[in-house]
């Protein structure tokens with residue numbers, strides 16, 4: 258299981274002590290979606306793509322079509338992703354979410370994703386349609402990094418010292434993460450195609466005073 262692989266990486270970083278507890282965890286969801294990935298790939302690449310400013314030298318449907326997951330032929334994928342989003346919100350006690358925008362990114366050798374977060378979204382996701390054995394991992398930067406101006410470590414083999422965590426992915430992997438959590442990749446060493454998406458609350462939270 259994809260999530261067990263990630264737990265294994267993190268367990269190497271956990272320092273046990275009866276007197277110290279890790280407060281304020283950052284929830285990252287790791288799921289595997291069982292679906293015909295060849296069909297999904299053929300379908301999404303019918304959409305127009307263009308270079309994206311955060312993805313050096315790559316193609317993206319971002320800005321061309323606002324939500325490729327609204328395509329009726331991708332309804333099965335959309336409902337499987339929504340099930341995972343529901344699991345994430347149930348666990349983290351967030352109010353129910355819906356997908357507000359989805360696009361695909363096609364990365365070839367040398368393309369990289371620069372450090373960014375997803376503005377105007379609650380949680381974001383990356384679904385891996387195509388990867389190969391050389392595909393680079395997604396790296397999340399610790400949100401505590403800006404505050405730790407005076408922490409000098411003896412070694413980095415601890416979750417308290419970690420400034421970032423890399424997650425290896427495979428075809429069918431789905432990662433869900435808070436949209437404020439900054440992430441990036443190194444230059445791609447293989448090839449990958451990813452559907453990225455944003456979310457917002459299903460119920461209207463803000464009432465327009467004029468209505």
Ligand SMILES: [Fe+2]
Pocket residue numbers: 373374375440453
């Ligand atoms: Fe992103």
